[in-house]
Amino acid sequence: MNDIETTLRNAALDLPTDTPDVTARAETEGLLDVAYTSVDSPLGPLVVAATPQGLVRVSYTDFRGEDQVLEELARRVSPRVLEAPARLDTVRRELDEYFEGRRQGFDVPIDWSYLAGFTREVLRATARIGFGEVSTYAGVAADAGSPRAVRAAGNALGANPMPLVVPCHRVLRSGGKLGGYTGGVEKKEFLLHLEGALL
Amino acid sequence: MKLPPFQALLDEHRADVYRFLVATVGPSDADDCFQETWISALRAYPTLRRAENLRAWLLRIAQNKSIDAHRARGRRAIPVGTVPERASPSPPDGDPQLWARVRDLPAKQRTAVFCRSVLGMPYAELALLLESSEDAARRNVHEGLKRLKEELSE
Helix, strand or coil: CHHHHHHHHHHHCCCCCCCCCCHHHHHHCCCCCEEEEEECCCCCCEEEEECCCCEEEEEECCCCCHHHHHHHHHHHCCCCEEECHHHHHHHHHHHHHHHCCCCCCCCCCECCCCCCHHHHHHHHHHHCCCCCCCEEHHHHHHHCCCCCCHHHHHHHHHCCCCCCCCCHHHEECCCCCCCCCCCCHHHHHHHHHHCCCCC | CCCCCHHHHHHHHHHHHHHHHHHHHCHHHHHHHHHHHHHHHHHHHHHCCCCCCHHHHHHHHHHHHHHHHHHHHHHHCCCCCCCCCCCCCCCCCCCHHHHHHHHCCCHHHHHHHHHHHHCCCCHHHHHHHHCCCHHHHHHHHHHHHHHHHHHHCC
């Protein structure tokens, strides 16, 4: 029996492995719950992801590996996660323009539905801070409707799932200190320089 | 329930699923069956209760699509006057004669032969795929290989 098995195994080496695309069909059938792609930036490669409703994730891959980001999306949003760059074309273009200094705000829709409660309020308040402006953790807490929840505001910002587009880098510590930044404070400095908020 | 991102399944198993389909339904129907397999899998995926044995789960879906394709081909075999033209040439499948013999095996035997001989699948996994006992899985491999051997030595 071994000879026939060897024949099959050898013949199988010549079977095609260049497989047809399934992503486009998944999109038309409404099964692409989370589309993601990788976007290059001066701060290293980013992974960006969107539901049909809007953006749900931007992540620095040197901070958190792509695999980990995708696992989180599978758990939090839907396990139907597929690499599908087309849905991310607009955010890719807007990020490119932002890093080239040709864009001051992001117009891509954001899917806020996976953020709850105070975190959502803090991040919405953060999204209103304009290009070149800065605020403080206390300021954002107040804008989110809870002026005393400064520490909670800091936590919400630390867990921002969409850095850059929700500009948590514009939130500093009171007294002018930079404060922390998910992905490294040198990125925060770079972005504030880019926006002219830091000289 | 912690299911991996669907893209991880696609990356890990797409080549095996495609080779299985080219071998068991032939190059002309393999592309359609491949898409049908993955779309069905994607549709059902969030309702899966276990993240184990995903390869057997995917190949069972692929086997069902291949059975559908064989049935459809049986219906198409009734003379219709004209032969439909193909838009593009089908991809090659290596050894057409050998795979044609595999395609002529009963469904469970062609699945068993491919998964065991080409993918090296353990009998326990093959039994899950075939929804049978391990003994039955073993018999399907044995009978399929025996028949292939006889036919190829004719």
